[in-house]
Amino acid sequence: MCADVTVLGLGPMGAALAAAFLAAGHRTTVWNRTPGKADALAAQGAAEAVTATAAVTASPLTVVCLATYDAVHEVLAPMAGELAGRTVVNFTSGSPEHARETTAWAERHGVRYLDGVIMTTPSGIGTPDALLLHGGPQSVFEDCRGTLAALGDPVHVGTDTARPSVYDTALLALMWGTLTGWLHGAALVGADGPGGNATATDYTEVADRWTRTVRTFMNAHAPDIDSGHCPGADFPLRLHLMTMDILAHASELRGVSSGLPELFQELTGRAVDAGHGDDSFARLIEFMRKGGPA
Template sequence: MTVIGLGQMGAALAGAFLDAGHPTTVFNRTPEKAEPLVARGAVRAATVAEAVAASGLVVVCVLDYPAVRDLLGPVAGALRGRTLVNLTSGSPEQAREEAAWAAGHGAGYLDGAVMTTPPGVGDSESMILYSGGPELLAGHRAALGVLGDPVDLGADAGLASLYDSGLLGLMWSVFGGWLHGTALTGADGVPAKEFTAVSVRWLRTVSWFLSTYADQIDAGEYPGDDATIDVQVATVGHLLHAGEARGIDGRLPRLHLELMKEAVAAGHGGDSYARVIDSFRKARPSEGSGS
């Protein structure tokens, strides 16, 4: 296989292929970055054309989509009959455009999102999301599986990037809540490690709520049989009070409170927390604006 782009992530991808015993050709605009991989058995291509010609499976991981096109555009004809796996971060729209471009040059295309940092590449517990060609993923699953657990999201090439964005948003929200809670308990002398041990256990219960609420969202029905929004509004008040008493910044819980109060004002105080999704589903500017 071929790996184009040897930043931290690209180098980790190439290293995982080498560790699994796969003949691997690498290319980077700065040739020196290939030296550690060459020392481990990789073949350094002198040009992008040489790199593409070396393998039927071409993995690219560079800064952004324009960089992908800058590299591959001049050698587009050489991609015919090959499978291009693009693990570069971007938007769903860019991924769909790139898939159409690859198809126009006779190449198979998989768009992907690496859901870990470089040290996690090669760990079977790490997810790598793929979309755009289920049959291509099935055909290359053994090879791509050495990078991490391949998760097939279907034929829409934009879904890996879309999931990536959503999952990163979830990660930052969890980080923010954990940091706020760590600051809150730390104000009373609780070590971060002790609070975190309980937090990780609590997240297992939170995951159960997510699964329950997902069914409610898909059905469009929000029974408040576990805890209503009205109850949770009061609970956030306790959190804010505890934070204020300890000098803890309350912007994050106040945001949650604002979203909950929107639902209450709309008459949904007796519904489950999942109803708050309505606050995120704002109409687009072109919808309902009369323009």
């Protein structure tokens, strides 16, 4: 377990990471390229390093949260020798290519490296439900899991350090899709205005319970996607399409326009027209993939 930790980068997220480590009782060293950002953390017990090199040599684990991967390389490259044998967990936002390039650099210099993404805002850091994804050697992750748990829920998604970045964008798609669908629903139930069918708060209480069923659908359909076998059972695509038509009609009548019903109809309609009306919702993934069915 990496009891001592260094944090490089004290923007809003980096500062939140350092504060969470401190709150969990870890001896925390901090450094930022722009002076003056460590004052509040120092008041909480953090040790401010004058140089990045002094910061990384103070702890076996360094957590990096900078603006760009270019900044990461600018900071880390001059002290590759000092980092050899130490662990770096990089939470800087970037692409899968950035992650793989940085991994290659770390391997050349003997740095134990994990690439990660943070699936919350700074205010969520340190809470049990804050999801943090990590990619890289399982052994490196296990060595630091206890320390990383101070930030939230650390999850290892595989040895490929590019995977957290891919998951990041995929989970954002889920978030925006869910929130947009929720907004569409709130607009539908509130279309009559104050005193109408329901408030957004009333609707959301029911929607929150409904998400349990949606999770059941996702877990049931995931093996279908992996196997390519998508039996429709009691809710095949042709019934989905009929229900989508009802949603589109209701939305039109109540003046709600998000584009979602039309998207659902177009995508599902293509699958049904291609002969997949008796398949499950999972079959639609083939009509989303580039080069898939037209």
